Amino acid sequence: MSLKEIVIKEGILKGTTLYSLWLRERLIGDEFIDPNNLQRLYEPSLLDENLLIDDYIVQDKFLSISFSDGVKGKISVEELYKEIHSIDTVPEKKIWDKNDKIQVFDNSQIFQNTENLTQMLKAFYEYGYAIIKNTKAEENEVIHFAEKLGPVRTTNWGKLFNVISKPNPNDLAYTALELKSHSDNPYRKPVPGIQLLHCIANESTGGDSSLVDGFSVAEYLKFNHRDFYEILTQTSVNFKFTDVDVILENKSKLIELDTDGNFKQITFSGRLDYVPLLNDKHLDIFYKARKCMYELCNSDQFKIKFRLSKGMIAMFDNLRTLHGRTKFDPNTGFRHLQGCYIDHDATEGKLRRLLK
Numbered sequence: 099m100s101l102k103e104i105v106i107k108e109g110i111l112k113g114t115t116l117y118s119l120w121l122r123e124r125l126i127g128d129e130f131i132d133p134n135n136l137q138r139l140y141e142p143s144l145l146d147e148n149l150l151i152d153d154y155i156v157q158d159k160f161l162s163i164s165f166s167d168g169v170k171g172k173i174s175v176e177e178l179y180k181e182i183h184s185i186d187t188v189p190e191k192k193i194w195d196k197n198d199k200i201q202v203f204d205n206s207q208i209f210q211n212t213e214n215l216t217q218m219l220k221a222f223y224e225y226g227y228a229i230i231k232n233t234k235a236e237e238n239e240v241i242h243f244a245e246k247l248g249p250v251r252t253t254n255w256g257k258l259f260n261v262i263s264k265p266n267p268n269d270l271a272y273t274a275l276e277l278k279s280h281s282d283n284p285y286r287k288p289v290p291g292i293q294l295l296h297c298i299a300n301e302s303t304g305g306d307s308s309l310v311d312g313f314s315v316a317e318y319l320k321f322n323h324r325d326f327y328e329i330l331t332q333t334s335v336n337f338k339f340t341d342v343d344v345i346l347e348n349k350s351k352l353i354e355l356d357t358d359g360n361f362k363q364i365t366f367s368g369r370l371d372y373v374p375l376l377n378d379k380h381l382d383i384f385y386k387a388r389k390c391m392y393e394l395c396n397s398d399q400f401k402i403k404f405r406l407s408k409g410m411i412a413m414f415d416n417l418r419t420l421h422g423r424t425k426f427d428p429n430t431g432f433r434h435l436q437g438c439y440i441d442h443d444a445t446e447g448k449l450r451r452l453l454k
């Protein structure tokens with residue numbers, strides 16, 4: 099037999115059609131891949147494009163194959179199954195609202211063992227946030243905590259930023275004003291993946307925190323306001339930040355979908371967005387849709403409210419979870435948060451390694 103493709107007749111891959119070249123470049127073993135990094139030791143683009151399968155058998159959890167270029171090898175059936183069905187060890191996202199239990203973790207336990215760290219990271223990926231208590235209420239503690247998870251992203255604000263009320267601020271975060279639910283830094287390329295906000299002091303009246311699951315809001319819009327959902331998933335909006343030495347701009351949809359139509363990213367920041375000049379019919383729907391999304395993102399139905407007290411860190415997925423705070427009175431006490439950004443590479447990659 100010499101076949102371009104085969105149909106597996108048994109086991110978990112039963113009924114699956116597999117193509118010769120696709121299989122050939124998945125052969126395992128030291129002859130084909132470097133055992134240290136699992137990278138190919140050959141250039142797959144140079145394989146015979148008319149390659150055929152001469153023989154194959156499924157045995158002992160492996161698919162053993164002989165190819166027409168004289169190469170024989172095997173592939174794990176389980177690994178093939180996982181790849182074909184896009185099975186990832188990083189848990190699926192759970193949609194939540196105000197009725198869900200707040201995900202709180204203790205800093206003294208998270209890094210005690212890999213099991214605790216795994217539980218925290220799993221919850222972070224399921225819910226898009228984690229509240230950490232019992233950290234030191236000291237400057238730079240947010241960097242120390244973040245660097246246990248991955249490299250901190252330095253921006254034009256430096257490695258960390260101080261959220262503190264100050265005169266002539268270059269961002270509304272540095273005032274005592276209320277901040278409605280929003281994404282941070284939507285004008286950056288790429289938008290920061292994960293934000294950590296650490297509380298050093300929160301002695302003012304007001305200044306309570308809130309988080310909202312942007313995916314939950316997007317799902318509500320999808321099923322209750324289809325026309326709004328469609329315009330928000332189709333319109334690229336420009337986000338802009340102006341400072342004395344830099345003007346940052348980035349375009350994104352308020353609800354970004356992946357190629358399968360799943361929620362990929364939520365971007366909402368009403369103080370910084372500039373919708374393109376669409377025709378009046380589309381602009382009319384867009385403005386109604388954005389207003390509806392704003393109302394949902396700030397409604398009690400979706401928001402969890404909590405006080406970020408001294409020594410606590412709010413760590414959230416800035417591509418999914420929106421955050422906000424109530425206004426505070428700086429005359430009633432000192433309020434000082436420090437924040438920084440890390441990338442999903444660090445946490446997602448670490449979790450995948452822990453779950454392997």
Ligand SMILES: [Fe+2]
Pocket residue numbers: 271280281282421
């Ligand atoms: Fe923010």
